[in-house]
Amino acid sequence: MTRERRDGPEPEISWRVHPAAERKAMAALTLGLILLLSGLAGAWMRGAYWGLFAFAVLFFSLESFFLPSRFGLGPEGVRVERAFSRSERPWASFRSAWFDPHGVTLSPYARRHWLETYRALRLRYGSPGATPARETVVAYLLAHLDASQVRVTGIAAPGAAAG
Secondary structure (H helix, E strand, O other): OOOOOOOOOOOOOOEOOOOHHHHHHHHHHHHHHHEEEEEHHHHOOOOHHHHHHHHHHHHHHHHHOOOOOOEEEOOOEEEOOOOEEEEEHHHHHHOOEEOOOOOEEEEEOHHHHHHHHHHHHEOOOOOOOOOOOOHHHHHHHHHHHHOOOEEEOOOOOOOOOOO
């Protein structure tokens, strides 16, 4: 849902999140576990290529943790850019928004659905003190999500009870 402003075009807000850089100990532990499992896979299959393959699968399955992600909110919709993927969705495509302390999940389904993992967009807030602030992101989302079509959970939407 696009809203027109009288003082000109509405600005886009964007931010970058890199969880591995914010949580270095967890990143080191996770990388160590990936190396251990990759080594075990290579030994079990008796081939270094299997170990490299296991490492690649495990590392890239955690792409959003190890590599930086960029998020953007604009008048037309939401944009998520990762190292190997990019998603853009218009505001009208969302039917539910699930807020939590780390971010928000914008889903095309009105209720939880098993395909949500593949179809929903997960927007992580930046670390505390980052720009834009969590409150700015939440306010922008609530201003652009159509309250008559989107079910908001985890935060009180203007004019609605928290779900």
